[in-house]
Amino acid sequence: MSFMKDPKRSKFDVEPGLASPLDVAAGTAERETLAMVAEALKLRRTRLAFQPAVYAADPSIIGFYEGFIRLLDSRDRxxxxxxxxxxxxxxELGREIDCAALQMGLMTLQRNPGVRxxxxxxxxxxxxxxxxxxLRQALKQAPELGACLILEINEASAMQVPDVLLPFMAEMREAGIVFSLDDFGAAGTSLGLLRDFQFEIAKIDGMFIRHIDSNAENQPVVRSAIAIARELGMFLVAEAVETDAEANWLRDAGVGCLQGYLFGAPTVTPDFAAFRKGRTKV
Structure with a gap:
């Protein structure tokens, strides 16, 4: 009876069950990054960088600012x-990031009455x-903040916990809070859930916006998103707008607000006085 010999193994083969050097390096880098994030939160090395979203019909008027969280390392990078x-x-670290962002956003509203x-x-x-x-404590102490706050929720995140999110949204709407659906069109969307959520704002993901004026493949996607938003009563915002050609196409297609480097980069020192420019005093 004869037996086949095992093929000769290369000296570069990795034993089954052992992580490759690249996997080990990636895991180490990830742990180091998470440690930096935890330390930044603990020491409050956090900032919000604000980017304006302007009205497509008149870009001189700002509809609202989006606050992007910035975490800094020990060298303020x-x-x-x-x-x-x-x-x-x-x-839980993700929840603490959200706490830091919410706290800074509420403080911004307290210091700049009327800004959205x-x-x-x-x-x-x-x-x-x-x-x-x-959130509830801030609304209890200053109920007027609700009408100025927009809570922006990623589409994929929203679709995962509808049973928890729906009653929360109903409660917060009583306080005047508006909800925005981020990355609209980027994830697998349930139209039934989208109808139930009744988001006031939907933001088209930037991956569909770049070169939209000349990208024949993305134009039907964006037009479909616009049609769905209109049917569901959602005000549409386009992210990552960087050129006049993109802005003109989106405006003509019916997008309500435009956000991107064409109108301003995120900054930790925004001129909130610009929000009132072009607005009529009530």
């Missing part, structure tokens, strides 16, 4: 959000006691 946002989404600010959040934070306590 910004920790890239792409390196930790996806990892922290399901962790959108604060990003995960739908999972609705079940996080510290986050909801921050």
């Amino acid at each position: 910004v920790i890239p959000a792409r390196e930790f946002m996806g990892v922290t989404e399901r962790q 600010v959108a604060v990003n959040m995960s739908a999972r934070s609705v079940g996080y006691k510290r986050w909801t306590a921050l």
Whole structure:
């Protein structure tokens, strides 16, 4: 009886079950980044960078500002959000990031009466006691803040916990808060849930906006998003607008607000007085 010999193994083969050097390096880098994020939150090395969203019909008028959280390392350098946002989404650290963003957003509204600010959040934070306590306490002390606050929720996040999110949205609408659906069209959308959520604002993901004036593949996608938004009564905002040609196409297609570097980069020192420019005093 003969047996086949095992093929000769390369010296570069990795034993089954052992992580490759690249995996180990990636895991180490991830842990180091999360440690920096945790330290930044603990030491309050946090900022909000504000970017205006302007009316497509008249870009001189700002509809609202979106506040993007910035976490700083020990040398005051910004920790890239792409390196930790996806990892922290399901962790308590992600909820603490949302707490920091909400707290700074509410403080901004207190210091700048009448300005409208959108604060990003995960739908999972609705079940996080510290986050909801921050929001309810602020509304109790200053009920007028509700009419100036927009809570922006990522589409994928919203679709995962509808049973928790729907009653929360109903409660907060009583306080005047408006809800924005972020990354509209980027995830698998349930039209039934979208109808039930009744988001007041929908933001078309920037991946569909770049070169929209000449991109024949994305134009039907954006037109479809506009049609769905209109049917569901959502005010539409386009993200990542960088050229006049993109802005003109989006305006002609019926998008209500435009946001992107064409109209201003995110900054931690915004001129909130510009928000009142072109507005009639009530």
